[in-house]
Amino acid sequence: MKAIILAAGRGERMRPLTDTTPKPLLAVHGKPLIEWHLEALARGGVREVVVNTAWLEQRIVDALGDGARFGLSIVYSREGRDHGGALETAGGLKKALPLLSEGADGAFWYLAGDVYAPGFRFEAAGVARFLRSDEIAHLWMVPNPPQHPGGDFGISAGRATAGADGARCTWSGIGLFRGAFVTELMARLTVGEPARLRPYLDAAIAQGRLGAELYEGLWTDVGTPERLRELNATPI
Secondary structure, eight states: OEEEEEOOOOOGGGTTGGGTSOGGGSEETTEEHHHHHHHHHHHTTOOEEEEEEOTTHHHHHHHHTTSGGGTOEEEEEEHHHHHSSOOHHHHHHHHHHHHHOSSTTOEEEEEETTEEOTTOOOOHHHHHHHHHSSOSEEEEEEOOOTTOTTOSBEEETTEEEOOOTTSOBEEEEEEEEEHHIIIIITTTOOTTOOOOSHHHHHHHHHTTOEEEEEOOSOOEEOOSHHHHHHHHHSOO
């Protein structure tokens, strides 16, 4: 089982902190944000992780190395070096696919590098359920935070829906994806082309193939310096 951590973004809303430090390396309770993900993945039995990079990417490579100290093998999808900048969420996934999946049915974990969810469990049983299903991807949703009151998607009978006002939840930035999500839904997207993931998730909803469930554990979108300060001021 493999995973990808999206860590390429500039982090504009986190400036000036991200002027000199990539957002995934900002400290949360004394530890770089991305390391919380890496440790949780290792506990769940994941052994191979792809990290995509662009902004200050060498800083990330230098900080994490080959992943051995986390019990992982880390490889890098270097968007800055290869394309001159970040490719956004869908573009980053398209570029990284050869490192993640050997076929349409191959599954991998997807994690946004700027969320904090230390209690999330990357369980093999969840992967097995996903692989037995007809889902092309499966998202973990959270109750809407104050900064995103409208949410993203609804949940009905274990599937994501477009949802109605007041009935949507927010995607946590954590999910399981099949290689087919990229090879089928993103077939026309060329490698190196920047693109957002949301339209492709909407396409999966339209096909009835996007699974979803609610996660009610500790979760924070570390999107602003104020949120980072509040998170660090809250006891673990």
